[in-house]
Amino acid sequence: MSNDLLPLYTLASVEGWGIEDFNTTAQKISKSRPEIIAINLAPNGIVRHIFPHEENKNTFGHDLLKDEERKKEAELAKETQKITLSGPFHLRQGGIGLAFRQPIYFSSDTGKNEFWGFAVIIYRFPDIMVSRVNFEILSQAEFSWRLWRIDPTDGKKVVLLHSKEAQDDFFTYEIKLQNATWYLDISPKNGFLNLERIAVLVSVSLIICAIVSLLAAYFVNIVTKYKDIKKEVVLDSLTGLHNKKFFWETFEPLLEKYIQGYDTRSTNLFLCVFDLNNFKRINDTHGHIIGDQILIEFSKKLLQELDYNEFAVRFGGDEFIAVLNCPLAEGMDSPKRIQDMKSRLEFTYCIGKEDLNVTVSMGAISPCHDMLLGKPAHISSGEFFLELADRRMYIEKKSRMESKCHQDGCRD
Structure with a gap:
């Protein structure tokens, strides 16, 4: 590394x-x-x-x-x-x-x-390159040269660096790198193996060594050295999102600062709780590997919704949390950004010939000082607001289930 x-x-x-x-x-x-x-x-x-x-x-x-x-x-x-x-x-x-x-x-x-x-x-x-590799020695010795590679995306030749003079008759040196190959073309202006230029050819080898050394210095593998790195991190190993530990360590102090300056803020803090609908049925029907892939896909979509200084958490199982900053439109429980975000988070996951519709229930709340009047003494402010957002999420989930049941003609 x-x-x-x-x-x-x-x-x-x-x-x-x-x-x-x-x-x-x-x-x-x-x-x-x-x-x-x-x-x-x-x-x-x-x-x-x-x-x-x-x-x-x-x-x-x-x-x-x-x-x-x-x-x-x-x-x-x-x-x-x-x-x-x-x-x-x-x-x-x-x-x-x-x-x-x-x-x-x-x-x-x-x-x-x-x-x-x-x-x-x-x-x-x-x-x-030019700050560490002396290409000028080639030009001074009346050699024209060019450094190039093949673009891996389209297979075309791309010239990286070159001398002012352009010639067609080049001798090519191959420069092997970690995951790529570069090429150095050189061509003397007055004959190839003039005795006065033998030293320059030696210099070419030194230049190639310099390029390889410069780039190889970035490829030192330290995997074995870091096998004992701390395992207790603040990231969820499956999704790459932050985990519950990070949430409590970050949200509590953030909430305290926010509540103190609540009346002077131009944007409102929002705590959003998400829960995938019928996720247990997905696991039971299609297996945990498919379930994990759905959690990963949802996490990617959630990350794409975040702005700078916002964060998302996999709180546990199929429950996720996002802490956002956005304006609150008058008369609305949540701003348009959050309402639109929920629909973008839902997606279709293909399993063979079957399309699985992944939907989500959401509860969002913007904490304020007045809400704390109803907080029980035995829980923290963060726990209180998370519980409120959680309740809103379950109200939506219940409403969604009742609506679906009505459409399907369910009986008590």
Whole structure:
């Protein structure tokens, strides 16, 4: 693993880390590498933590495993559990970058390695190369040259770097990398094996070694070194969402600050509880493997609904929680964003020739100080508001069941 990626891998394994911890870690990495454009953590392959955020905010929510130009290397990293090199390519935030993706795996309770997501560092190209590899020696010795690769998405030749002079008669050197092959073409202007240029050919070998060494430095595997990494993390091993432990450690202090400043806020905090309908029947009918796949798919959809500084939790089984910030329309129990979100979270899952409609019940509440007047003394504020949201969710679930029963002509 790259020395730059190591702190990110470690951060993802630590209990209770949050956005401030990520920013602090990413800032330390960036200070030592001026070529860094962006540092990302992507749970389940979806970019959720970005530094620096403002310059790269249009990459938030980007799914590396679905992007046609990115998914091949991302899937390879996930499959091999090894870091991969991707690019150079045009970035969504502008410019050209070279990306290193480290897949992050943790041991589940069963001892199986579960995929969490990716740690990604994107370097500005060609800065990362020209600052460390002396191509100028070739031009000074009157050699024309070009560095190129085959694009894995379309199979076309892509020139990465080249000298000012262009010639057709090149000798090609192959440069083997972790998951890719680059090529260096060189051509002397005045004959190939002129004795005065033999030393330059030696320099070509040194340049190739420099390229391989530079990029190979990012491919040091530390899997064995990190087998004893903390297992008690704040992430759900199946879905990649945060877990119940994270929810209580984060929501209680967040709620306290929110309640204190409730009257001056321009946006309202919303606590949303989701429960998949008839999930037990799905497990009983189709098996737990299909059930797990449905939970994973729902989690991905829920992550895609989040904005910066919002979070989602798998609270247990098929129950999920999202903590959102959004305006409250007058006279409405929940804003339009939350109402629309619920319909987007429902989907059809195909099992062979059968289409399984996955629906969800939701309860949403925006906490305020006045509500606390009804709070029992033996429970915390967080527990109280979660219970209120839970009640609303079950009211909706019951109403939905009664409506379906009426349509189907059920009898008591």
